[in-house]
Amino acid sequence: MALLKSSKIFSSVGAFSPSLGVFPIRASSWWSEVQMGPPDPILGVTEAFKRDTNAKKMNLGVGAYRDDQGKPYVLSCVRKAEAQIAAKKLDKEYLAIGGLGEFNKACVELALGADSEVLKSGRSVTVQTISGTGSLRIGANYLSRFHTVARDVYLPKPSWGNHTPIFRDAGLQLKAYTYYDPSTCGFNFKGALDDISKIPEKSIVLVHACAHNPTGVDPRQEQWKEMAALMKKKNLLVFFDMAYQGFASGDINRDAWAVRHFIEQGHNIVLSQSFAKNMGLYGERVGGFTVVCNDAEEAKRVESQLKILIRPIYSNPPMNGARIAATILNTPELRNEWLEEVHGMANRIIKMREQLAANLKKEGSTHNWQHVIDQIGMFCFTGLKPEQVERLTKEFSVYMTKDGRISMAGVTSGNVGYLAHGIHEVTK
Amino acid sequence: MSVFSEVPQAAPVAVFKLTADFREDKDPNKVNLGVGAYRTDDSQPWVLPVVKKVERMIVEDQSLNHEYLPILGLPEFRSSASKIALGEESPAILENRVGGVQSLGGTGALKIGAEFLRRWYNGHNNTATPVYVSAPTWENHNAVFSDAGFKDIRPYKYWDAEKRGLALDAFLTDLETAPEHSIFVLHACAHNPTGTDPKPDEWKKIAEVMKRKNLFVFFDSAYQGFASGSLEKDAWAIRYFVSQGFELLCAQSFSKNFGLYNERVGNLTVVAKDSENLSRVLSQMEKIVRTTWSNPPSQGARLVAITLNSPELFAEWQANVKTMADRVLLMRAELQAKLQALGTPGTWDHITHQIGMFSFTGLNPKQVEYMIKQKHVYLMASGRINMCGLTTKNIDYVAQSIHETVTKVQ
Numbered sequence: 001m002a003l004l005k006s007s008k009i010f011s012s013v014g015a016f017s018p019s020l021g022v023f024p025i026r027a028s029s030w031w032s033e034v035q036m037g038p039p040d041p042i043l044g045v046t047e048a049f050k051r052d053t054n055a056k057k058m059n060l061g062v063g064a065y066r067d068d069q070g071k072p073y074v075l076s077c078v079r080k081a082e083a084q085i086a087a088k089k090l091d092k093e094y095l096a097i098g099g100l101g102e103f104n105k106a107c108v109e110l111a112l113g114a115d116s117e118v119l120k121s122g123r124s125v126t127v128q129t130i131s132g133t134g135s136l137r138i139g140a141n142y143l144s145r146f147h148t149v150a151r152d153v154y155l156p157k158p159s160w161g162n163h164t165p166i167f168r169d170a171g172l173q174l175k176a177y178t179y180y181d182p183s184t185c186g187f188n189f190k191g192a193l194d195d196i197s198k199i200p201e202k203s204i205v206l207v208h209a210c211a212h213n214p215t216g217v218d219p220r221q222e223q224w225k226e227m228a229a230l231m232k233k234k235n236l237l238v239f240f241d242m243a244y245q246g247f248a249s250g251d252i253n254r255d256a257w258a259v260r261h262f263i264e265q266g267h268n269i270v271l272s273q274s275f276a277k278n279m280g281l282y283g284e285r286v287g288g289f290t291v292v293c294n295d296a297e298e299a300k301r302v303e304s305q306l307k308i309l310i311r312p313i314y315s316n317p318p319m320n321g322a323r324i325a326a327t328i329l330n331t332p333e334l335r336n337e338w339l340e341e342v343h344g345m346a347n348r349i350i351k352m353r354e355q356l357a358a359n360l361k362k363e364g365s366t367h368n369w370q371h372v373i374d375q376i377g378m379f380c381f382t383g384l385k386p387e388q389v390e391r392l393t394k395e396f397s398v399y400m401t402k403d404g405r406i407s408m409a410g411v412t413s414g415n416v417g418y419l420a421h422g423i424h425e426v427t428k
Numbered sequence: 429m430s431v432f433s434e435v436p437q438a439a440p441v442a443v444f445k446l447t448a449d450f451r452e453d454k455d456p457n458k459v460n461l462g463v464g465a466y467r468t469d470d471s472q473p474w475v476l477p478v479v480k481k482v483e484r485m486i487v488e489d490q491s492l493n494h495e496y497l498p499i500l501g502l503p504e505f506r507s508s509a510s511k512i513a514l515g516e517e518s519p520a521i522l523e524n525r526v527g528g529v530q531s532l533g534g535t536g537a538l539k540i541g542a543e544f545l546r547r548w549y550n551g552h553n554n555t556a557t558p559v560y561v562s563a564p565t566w567e568n569h570n571a572v573f574s575d576a577g578f579k580d581i582r583p584y585k586y587w588d589a590e591k592r593g594l595a596l597d598a599f600l601t602d603l604e605t606a607p608e609h610s611i612f613v614l615h616a617c618a619h620n621p622t623g624t625d626p627k628p629d630e631w632k633k634i635a636e637v638m639k640r641k642n643l644f645v646f647f648d649s650a651y652q653g654f655a656s657g658s659l660e661k662d663a664w665a666i667r668y669f670v671s672q673g674f675e676l677l678c679a680q681s682f683s684k685n686f687g688l689y690n691e692r693v694g695n696l697t698v699v700a701k702d703s704e705n706l707s708r709v710l711s712q713m714e715k716i717v718r719t720t721w722s723n724p725p726s727q728g729a730r731l732v733a734i735t736l737n738s739p740e741l742f743a744e745w746q747a748n749v750k751t752m753a754d755r756v757l758l759m760r761a762e763l764q765a766k767l768q769a770l771g772t773p774g775t776w777d778h779i780t781h782q783i784g785m786f787s788f789t790g791l792n793p794k795q796v797e798y799m800i801k802q803k804h805v806y807l808m809a810s811g812r813i814n815m816c817g818l819t820t821k822n823i824d825y826v827a828q829s830i831h832e833t834v835t836k837v838q
Contacts (some may be wrong), residue, residue, distance in 0.1 A: 028701070029702070031700060036707070078494070091473035092473070092689050093689055093690060130721035134720070137721070169716075283495055284727060285723075285726075300437070301438075304437050309575075311535075315535040318690065318725040320725065321494075321725065
């Protein structure tokens with residue numbers, strides 16, 4: 001795009017009279033060459049859903065948990081924590097650049113396990129971030145600045161849509177490794193290993209710790225073990241994205257198994273965590289970024305550089321959500337209640353998966369819908385083709401993304417039958 | 429061998445290090461005139477009464493949830509925040525050519541604005557566009573723009589150290605000689621760190637040159653209401669530029685005037701030529717936000733929106749802001765009077781001429797060091813003091829310390 005020519009200047013603005021409130025001569029704008037940005041694919045789904053007048057309409061694009069009445073769910077432990085915090089009458093002074101200390105400590109402990117050797121030796125640094133996105137972005141910026149030996153980030157194919165622009169905006173290059181097998185709606189383990197074995201040394205490889213988004217397809221533990229060994233052999237820098245700890249299986253330790261295993265195998269990982277889903281704190285923007293280092297001294301140096309990266313973006317992070325999360329994690333009764341509620345949310349999703357598969361069978365579908373049950377977490381890659389998705393939306397007012405992904409969180413016992421019917425109609 | 433073995437230790441951010449050193453100091457007379465946050469006359473942080481009230485409302489409202497905000501933020505926050513800056517009756521607002529991007533504090537608003545300008549202003553990804561920041565300026569301005577990719581960040585003359593005031597002629601010269609399309613970061617009021625603002629007729633001169641030379645206006649408004657006690661007065665410069673037909677960006681912070689420091693409440697107000705340009709600009713802002721923080725935090729924006737949109741709460745807020753501004757004005761008057769009474773060498777009128785949270789005392793680095801080490805009065809190496817750190821209890825000690833320092837150390 002050419003530089004703005006000098007014709008785009010305020011030559012006529014001198015004729016403007018403030019008291020009139022209108023511009024007698026319209027001068028050109030600085031922004032005439034700014035293109036209209038493409039609409040966000042997920043938001044577009046919700047917009048269309050809102051406009052639909054069909055009483056049976058379903059929004060399965062939304063990446064936020066809904067209860068069995070289809071309503072947003074504020075966790076009881078969150079409400080209790082909020083009441084506790086309000087009673088303390090705290091001030092509103094700036095947090096440190098790295099965020100709330102008690103949050104950071106609890107956050108990394110949740111991921112690594114309280115007995116982790118990494119925590120005992122103090123060889124990691126954790127900073128509070130603006131939820132998962134903010135964490136990934138700080139991580140990407142950090143690697144872009146300090147991991148100068150390699151510019152490439154390898155994402156699983158497919159991955160969360162926002163991964164690519166985040167890493168790109170940070171100045172890194174995107175590549176992919178085989179992950180999803182459309183013929184089985186499952187994990188292409190051999191394909192993944194093949195591709196990983198060809199990744200150049202020291203490249204950054206991003207893995208979803210659990211509840212892969214968008215496919216819901218997770219490796220089994222034996223498969224994780226082989227991947228960990230191969231990535232170690234190839235000397236790759238592993239970037240874990242964990243946005244669903246607890247939310248996938250209902251068990252926070254089980255969901256963090258891969259992260260802990262990689263560390264035990266000697267990987268110095270970097271890790272992004274989000275509390276948007278597992279604590280329902282979406283809009284409060286609660287997350288953490290962790291770098292596992294060789295020793296405490298190195299961790300201190302890395303921490304100092306993370307602060308230098310954070311300060312020119314937002315100076316220091318927001319207090320409210322981190323305070324809620326820290327209160328929950330650090331107060332035994334609240335923590336226990338949280339674990340139960342997370343288990344409850346995960347269970348409802350699992351139940352909906354089972355009901356969807358059962359209803360599809362009842363409809364008389366001859367397709368294999370086992371993947372609906374095998375996949376895990378909020379999302380299900382149905383295997384529906386774009387034309388089938390379009391029909392499902394047009395004829396049944398079921399809204400989802402074109403790739404066939406549905407958010408199981410939008411499915412309820414009240415509408416699962418209708419959904420199964422619609423899916424059967426467009427796939428029979 | 430670690431991938432990070434070559435990572436060097438970064439220097440700590442100066443203003444936070446100052447506070448850390450202050451905390452460690454055991455001297456009973458110690459005074460912290462460093463970090464820019466309001467303090468009461470008891471040297472305590474102050475949660476505004478209206479904030480406490482609205483927070484209670486929010487906690488007790490069981491119908492509220494924690495769902496994601498839209499990418500650009502809470503609509504009622506964005507519109508009311510922009511109205512605060514431009515005035516409710518602003519022709520630009522009535523003409524639908526004003527938009528807002530809810531951001532993480534003033535810093536976040538500057539960041540989104542800087543990223544947008546680097547991608548879309550003066551060409552496409554033109555990192556060579558000069559960005560001018562005042563000499564001196566808030567130390568984070570440089571990093572915000574350079575991290576956004578701008579390669580040419582320059583100072584414009586602003587502070588006249590000798591006369592301890594605005595170097596207007598030199599400022600105007602820098603404007604005249606700046607390359608066309610250069611971006612200028614202007615402090616809307618309560619200049620940080622000098623506390624020295626252009627007067628209205630001086631702003632008019634600045635605007636005239638900027639219009640003629642096709643320079644881009646980026647306001648940083650972190651102290652609206654906090655400076656003079658009047659929202660309108662503190663937004664005069666922004667509104668004047670809008671009335672002169674400028675398209676501009678204005679980064680607003682609600683950290684100080686709402687005392688919401690740690691909730692990160694800010695707004696990037698965009699004033700465009702017309703609504704069509706505005707909508708394209710906002711669509712691109714969305715893309716930038718999406719890869720930075722996806723969507724902004726809910727709590728602080730909710731609180732500000734509720735306050736600004738309720739006539740009683742709004743009035744209560746204005747009164748709270750005036751309380752803060754008045755205490756600062758009182759401390760200025762007292763400090764100046766005491767230095768005068770002590771016969772401290774030099775002139776001290778600048779303390780009452782300056783406005784807002786900060787004062788550029790004129791103390792040099794050696795004198796600052798003496799103040800810290802010998803008198804345990806903590807201030808920035810630039811000689812900047814935070815007026816909020818002064819109280820009726822410590823002002824005598826501070827005045828005496830300045831007096832001793834200036835007479836003993838040259």
